[in-house]
Amino acid sequence: MTSRRVAIVGMFLESNAFARPVPERGFRGFLYLEGDDVSSDARAEHPRVMSEVVGFYNAMDRLGPWEPVPVLVTMSGGGAAEHVFFVDTVAKVRQGLAEAGSLDAVYLCNHGAMITTEEEDGDGLFFAAVRDAVGPDVPIIATLDPHGNVSDLMIDSVDVVVAYRTDPHVDQWERGEEAAELLHEVWSGMQPKTVSVRLPIVPPNVSLFTDEGPFADMVAMGEQRVTDEIANVSILGGFAFSDTSKNGLIVIVTSRNDGGAARELARDLADLGWENRDRFICEATSMDDAVALAVATGEDSSLPSRVFSDLGDNTGAGGPTNTLWMLEALHEAGARGVLVVNFRDARLAGAAQAAGVGNSMIATFKGDDWDRDGKTTYVADARVLALHDGPFVGRRGIVAGKTLYCGPMALLDLGGVQVVVTSRAAVGNDPVYCEALGVDLATVRSIVVKVRSSFPVAYDEFVNTENMVFVDTPGRTSPMLQRMPFERLPRPVYPLDTGFEWINPL
Numbered sequence: 260m261t262s263r264r265v266a267i268v269g270m271f272l273e274s275n276a277f278a279r280p281v282p283e284r285g286f287r288g289f290l291y292l293e294g295d296d297v298s299s300d301a302r303a304e305h306p307r308v309m310s311e312v313v314g315f316y317n318a319m320d321r322l323g324p325w326e327p328v329p330v331l332v333t334m335s336g337g338g339a340a341e342h343v344f345f346v347d348t349v350a351k352v353r354q355g356l357a358e359a360g361s362l363d364a365v366y367l368c369n370h371g372a373m374i375t376t377e378e379e380d381g382d383g384l385f386f387a388a389v390r391d392a393v394g395p396d397v398p399i400i401a402t403l404d405p406h407g408n409v410s411d412l413m414i415d416s417v418d419v420v421v422a423y424r425t426d427p428h429v430d431q432w433e434r435g436e437e438a439a440e441l442l443h444e445v446w447s448g449m450q451p452k453t454v455s456v457r458l459p460i461v462p463p464n465v466s467l468f469t470d471e472g473p474f475a476d477m478v479a480m481g482e483q484r485v486t487d488e489i490a491n492v493s494i495l496g497g498f499a500f501s502d503t504s505k506n507g508l509i510v511i512v513t514s515r516n517d518g519g520a521a522r523e524l525a526r527d528l529a530d531l532g533w534e535n536r537d538r539f540i541c542e543a544t545s546m547d548d549a550v551a552l553a554v555a556t557g558e559d560s561s562l563p564s565r566v567f568s569d570l571g572d573n574t575g576a577g578g579p580t581n582t583l584w585m586l587e588a589l590h591e592a593g594a595r596g597v598l599v600v601n602f603r604d605a606r607l608a609g610a611a612q613a614a615g616v617g618n619s620m621i622a623t624f625k626g627d628d629w630d631r632d633g634k635t636t637y638v639a640d641a642r643v644l645a646l647h648d649g650p651f652v653g654r655r656g657i658v659a660g661k662t663l664y665c666g667p668m669a670l671l672d673l674g675g676v677q678v679v680v681t682s683r684a685a686v687g688n689d690p691v692y693c694e695a696l697g698v699d700l701a702t703v704r705s706i707v708v709k710v711r712s713s714f715p716v717a718y719d720e721f722v723n724t725e726n727m728v729f730v731d732t733p734g735r736t737s738p739m740l741q742r743m744p745f746e747r748l749p750r751p752v753y754p755l756d757t758g759f760e761w762i763n764p765l
């Protein structure tokens with residue numbers, strides 16, 4: 260068997276149009292790997308790169324001789340990519356592919372919901388540039404996050420799209436492996452035929468879980484209906500906050516050689532989604548009720564411990580990881596046994612380091628200005644309980660085994676409320692952020708996370724999943740979509756508009 264040469268490229272960003280744009284340093288500081296650094300990271304014991312890339316490498320290593328030709332893989336979180344950096348990155352990818360020599364395939368590892376400060380289809384332009392660089396005959400296979408907003412340009416530019424099938428995303432590794440396996444099939448002569456249909460539904464992200472709910476039902480049906488003819492079923496709920504005209508829940512079915520089977524399945528899946536359109540809504544606990552619950556939980560040890568998800572500041576969805584609402588309300592209410600994880604404030608982390616462990620300080624939390632009428636700080640007396648400089652290795656949940664770096668961090672005690680302060684935005688979805696600072700999570704009564712999806716798999720050692728509470732807080736990631744200032748979404752669209760008809764084009 261000849262050694263196959265496969266280029267690896269990716270620009271992974273879930274853009275929240277209401278969050279601040281992501282400049283070059285936002286990518287370079289998060290993940291920016293060029294050339295052989297991609298391969299060495301993907302094969303490292305504790306990689307930093309996305310798990311689908313690790314899974315892809317693992318399967319490719321297993322399936323036969325191949326030569327990775329890594330060009331560039333970068334990742335960040337937040338708002339739109341600054342256009343200048345996007346253009347520069349695309350140019351680098353083009354150049355890398357042009358210099359790569361003869362290629363047998365390209366593996367693309369994007370998120371799918373990237374906008375730039377000037378373009379709403381960042382991923383489409385990226386995919387099209389890769390296709391243009393390698394020509395029509397080189398197979399391109401792409402993995403995507405199911406929160407990607409997929410354009411026709413994206414689908415038309417690649418041979419197969421493989422989206423994760425779980426939310427929280429615990430199957431990234433497997434989808435990378437699947438991409439590698441499908442690539443080998445293509446090399447053996449399989450001709451993928453893709454059929455897609457986009458629905459006028461822009462689901463709030465809390466309706467996209469895959470354990471239960473309308474999205475879970477679609478994913479389950481897709482899996483049940485897979486036959487030998489069907490190579491892949493990818494269903495993407497999309498990311499409402501990207502606010503693009505291509506937003507909309509999309510079904511993408513790829514069949515082996517025959518488009519007929521794909522068409523029938525895609526049609527039925529879209530029908531199921533449309534029948535359930537009224538179920539794509541957000542239900543959450545009011546902030547007042549959540550605070551009262553946390554106060555009661557702190558006072559009454561017979562009540563179960565809880566996790567509160569601060570929906571308006573979901574780090575993974577572009578939340579700045581520093582809204583003040585929950586911290587302020589819980590502290591003012593005198594709640595006990597509360598731990599907020601994580602709050603991003605590099606200056607405060609530095610002040611805590613300067614104060615030193617065991618010492619008192621006046622902590623000024625500098626928070627996001629969204630809906631705050633200029634009140635962007637919260638000041639409290641604090642004691643420094645612990646300090647850490649990282650990095651460390653994830654222990655549990657979707658980042659287990661991965662290298663995590665959130666910069667200098669501190670554990671502050673405000674009296675009743677403790678706060679894990681990090682220098683960089685870090686999704687508080689692994690107990691290790693607290694444990695690195697000496698916290699015994701078994702003793703915490705209420706854990707407050709700025710995470711929407713991946714926290715149950717991180718904290719279910721300490722809190723039963725039925726005691727995890729979604730809190731309706733203000734912010735740039737509020738799933739109460741009617742509150743958000745959308746400008747570009749296609750209309751009419753569920754759940755913002757209701758009562759209109761839609762004809763399935765399949």
Ligand SMILES: [Zn+2]
Pocket residue numbers: 404405406428
């Ligand atoms: Zn996602």
